Amino acid sequence: MLMHSYEGVHQQETKMAKNEVKLIGYWGSPAALRVEWALKLKGVEYEYIDEDLPNKSPFLLQCNPVYKKLPVLVHDGKPLAESLVIIEYIDETWSSENPILPQDPYERAMARFWAKFAEDKCVPTTVGVFSKLGEEQEKCTKEARENLKTLETALKGRKFFGGETIGFVDIAVGWLGYWIRIVEEIVGINLLEEETMPLLSAWVQDFLDVALVKERLPPRDKLLQLNKGFREQMIASST
Amino acid sequence: MLMHSYEGVHQQETKMAKNEVKLIGYWGSPAALRVEWALKLKGVEYEYIDEDLPNKSPFLLQCNPVYKKLPVLVHDGKPLAESLVIIEYIDETWSSENPILPQDPYERAMARFWAKFAEDKCVPTTVGVFSKLGEEQEKCTKEARENLKTLETALKGRKFFGGETIGFVDIAVGWLGYWIRIVEEIVGINLLEEETMPLLSAWVQDFLDVALVKERLPPRDKLLQLNKGFREQMIASST
Numbered sequence: 001m002l003m004h005s006y007e008g009v010h011q012q013e014t015k016m017a018k019n020e021v022k023l024i025g026y027w028g029s030p031a032a033l034r035v036e037w038a039l040k041l042k043g044v045e046y047e048y049i050d051e052d053l054p055n056k057s058p059f060l061l062q063c064n065p066v067y068k069k070l071p072v073l074v075h076d077g078k079p080l081a082e083s084l085v086i087i088e089y090i091d092e093t094w095s096s097e098n099p100i101l102p103q104d105p106y107e108r109a110m111a112r113f114w115a116k117f118a119e120d121k122c123v124p125t126t127v128g129v130f131s132k133l134g135e136e137q138e139k140c141t142k143e144a145r146e147n148l149k150t151l152e153t154a155l156k157g158r159k160f161f162g163g164e165t166i167g168f169v170d171i172a173v174g175w176l177g178y179w180i181r182i183v184e185e186i187v188g189i190n191l192l193e194e195e196t197m198p199l200l201s202a203w204v205q206d207f208l209d210v211a212l213v214k215e216r217l218p219p220r221d222k223l224l225q226l227n228k229g230f231r232e233q234m235i236a237s238s239t
Numbered sequence: 240m241l242m243h244s245y246e247g248v249h250q251q252e253t254k255m256a257k258n259e260v261k262l263i264g265y266w267g268s269p270a271a272l273r274v275e276w277a278l279k280l281k282g283v284e285y286e287y288i289d290e291d292l293p294n295k296s297p298f299l300l301q302c303n304p305v306y307k308k309l310p311v312l313v314h315d316g317k318p319l320a321e322s323l324v325i326i327e328y329i330d331e332t333w334s335s336e337n338p339i340l341p342q343d344p345y346e347r348a349m350a351r352f353w354a355k356f357a358e359d360k361c362v363p364t365t366v367g368v369f370s371k372l373g374e375e376q377e378k379c380t381k382e383a384r385e386n387l388k389t390l391e392t393a394l395k396g397r398k399f400f401g402g403e404t405i406g407f408v409d410i411a412v413g414w415l416g417y418w419i420r421i422v423e424e425i426v427g428i429n430l431l432e433e434e435t436m437p438l439l440s441a442w443v444q445d446f447l448d449v450a451l452v453k454e455r456l457p458p459r460d461k462l463l464q465l466n467k468g469f470r471e472q473m474i475a476s477s478t
Contacts (some may be wrong), residue, residue, distance in 0.1 A: 066356065066389055078345055085351045092344040105331040106317055112324045117305065150305055 015077060021046035022074040024060050026053055027218050028226045030175035031083040032071035037171050038087045040212040042094040084115060084172060091168075101168045114154050114161065115172040121147040122176060129191060130183045130227075131234035141189055148192055152200040159206060170207055177204030178217060182224050186231055254316060260285035261313040263299050265292055266457050267465045269414035270322035271310035276410050277326045279451040281333040323354060323411060330407075340407045353393050353400065354411040360386040361415060368430060369422045369466075370473035380428055387431055391439040398445060409446055416443030417456060421463050425470055 016022070023039065023046050025032030039046050051060060051070055063072040063079035072079050073086045075093070080086050091100040101108045125147055128140030154161055154169070161169035180192050181204075194201040207213060255261070262278065262285050264271030278285050290299060290309055302311040302318035311318050312325045314332070319325050330339040340347045364386055367379030393400055393408070400408035419431050420443075433440040446452060 075345075080345070080348050080352070082352055082355060085348050085355065088351065089344055089348040092347065105328055106314075106319070108331065109319050109324050109328040112327065113319070113321055116321060116324065 016074065019076060020074075022049060023047070024049045024051060024057075024063065024070050024072040024074070026051045026070055028223060029070060030179065033175050033216060033218070034171050035071045035073060035083050035086050035090070036216050037174070037213055038090045038100060040216065041100065041166070041171070042090055042097045044090070044094055084119070087168065087171060098165075099167075100162075100171065102162075110154075111161070111168040114151065114169045117147075118151055118169070118173040118176065122151055122173070126176065126180060126183060126191065129187060129189060130231060131238070133235065137187070137189075141191065144191055145193075145196070148197060148200060152197050155199040155203055160203065166207065166210060166213070174207045174213060177207060179223075179227075180204075182220070182227055185224065186228055255313065258315060259313075261288060262286070263288045263290060263296075263302065263309050263311040263313070265290045265309055267462060268309060269418060272414050272455060272457070273410050274310045274312060274322050274325050274329070275455050276413070276452055277329045277339060279455065280339065280405070280410070281329055281336045283329070283333055323358070326407065326410060337404075338406075339401075339410065341401075349393075350400070350407040353390065353408045356386075357390055357408070357412040357415065361390055361412070365415065365419060365422060365430065368426060368428060369470060370477070372474065376426070376428075380430065383430055384432075384435070387436060387439060391436050394438040394442055399442065405446065405449060405452070413446045413452060416446060418462075418466075419443075421459070421466055424463065425467055 021039070021044055023032070023035060025036065025048060027050055036048070049057075049059070051057060056068060060070060060072060061068055063074060064070070064081045067081055069081070071083055071086065072081050073089070074080075075089075080089055087100060101111055122144065125140050125144035129137060129144050132140055151173070158164075160166045161173070166174070177192075177200075183189075184191050192201060192204065208217070260278070260283055262271070262274060264275065264287060266289055275287070288296075288298070290296060295307060299309060299311060300307055302313060303309070303320045306320055308320070310322055310325065311320050312328070313319075314328075319328055326339060340350055361383065364379050364383035368376055368383050371379055390412070397403075399405045400412070405413075416431075416439075422428075423430050431440060431443065447456070
């Protein structure tokens with residue numbers, strides 16, 4: 001029993017049918033969305049459980065006692081948290097279908113490097129543009145644009161970060177393209193400019209046009225309303 | 240040529256002999272230290288280049304234009320940054336010797352989960368204990384202890400996080416055990432208490448006793464002096 005070794009995190013193995021897959025998500029969560037894209041890419045059948053936030057279910061708390069957050073993938077009764085960790089797990093477990101990470105070790109490392117760069121640099125500065133005001137917002141806007149331009153360099157000569165088809169970086173970062181357009185509408189700043197970042201702008205459109213990506217995108221209007229609410233809360237709590 | 244695809248980061252391939260390995264590090268850098276442990280574990284021959292910080296060398300800036308920071312591994316002329324990404328690359332490239340990550344996908348995912356937990360939770364709160372004063376320091380101390388206790392749960396029934404031998408989590412987190420004792424001496428707080436965290440305390444000692452780990456540890460007194468200087472700078476810049 002694998003569970004035994006890490007029982008601190010995953011104390012309770014859930015009784016499930018062999019190979020059964022459940023995903024605990026939330027319709028407005030980018031991290032849950034990217035796990036869904038990975039599952040769809042692999043053609044994995046799964047049960048999707050939408051959490052009623054902020055009222056977290058006992059099942060979520062049981063499956064992720066360390067962070068108490070979603071998404072959580074439960075496979076064969078064994079729960080797993082952290083979306084990028086889950087995506088690598090999906091790639092290794094259903095390894096015969098549509099590879100998510102490249103096969104070559106150096107290319108794999110570069111994919112991990114860029115996914116981490118987006119997570120550590122592009123996301124926080126974009127959130128800053130969304131949640132700050134005045135000079136702080138201007139500073140974040142400048143930094144976010146610089147980071148996005150750096151990210152764009154990895155697209156040179158490629159349609160997707162994964163090459164001709166979507167891969168790890170696309171799945172990890174793709175939601176940001178959808179969110180950025182919503183952030184831009186809410187705050188009235190053109191963050192990802194087509195003139196200065198033509199490759200990244202085209203990639204956003206190409207990625208969102210991929211059938212399996214498009215079919216799981218949350219409705220734009222609903223997401224806009226949700227994020228307007230988030231912005232009001234963030235500004236209220238910082239003033 | 241792999242370099243082509245990501246030339247934004249790695250514009251200049253360095254001319255090197257086939258399979259030549261260089262590591263750009265700094266004697267007091269935990270991130271460089273863990274890459275060295277991984278190379279030693281695999282028995283990889285490498286040239287170690289110690290940077291003269293804060294005067295970064297042109298070679299470092301050429302190899303890591305995105306972050307301009309060390310460590311950087313250069314293998315066959317191809318540079319790679321981000322220590323945990325480098326360690327996975329080392330494991331995949333020299334795959335026949337001493338596996339660093341487990342073979343089973345779920346165990347691999349759990350190793351990545353815990354390495355990330357330590358990085359995201361244990362490290363920042365420990366740095367807080369080291370760099371803050373008064374109430375802020377007390378808050379960080381409480382949080383750091385809670386995070387370390389959570390990390391300890393992954394050691395239940397195991398000598399090392401990797402089992403009977405050291406693995407990914409040990410290599411990723413091991414430096415923290417060495418640094419924590421130095422932090423404790425500098426700030427006069429017993430952070431990792433033997434009574435409340437017996438497994439983690441024993442692990443620190445066991446890990447630091449592993450021959451290949453011990454032989455690359457920076458001298459304690461020199462590291463103490465370096466970190467005393469860091470603390471003074473951090474406190475000065477926050478007041």
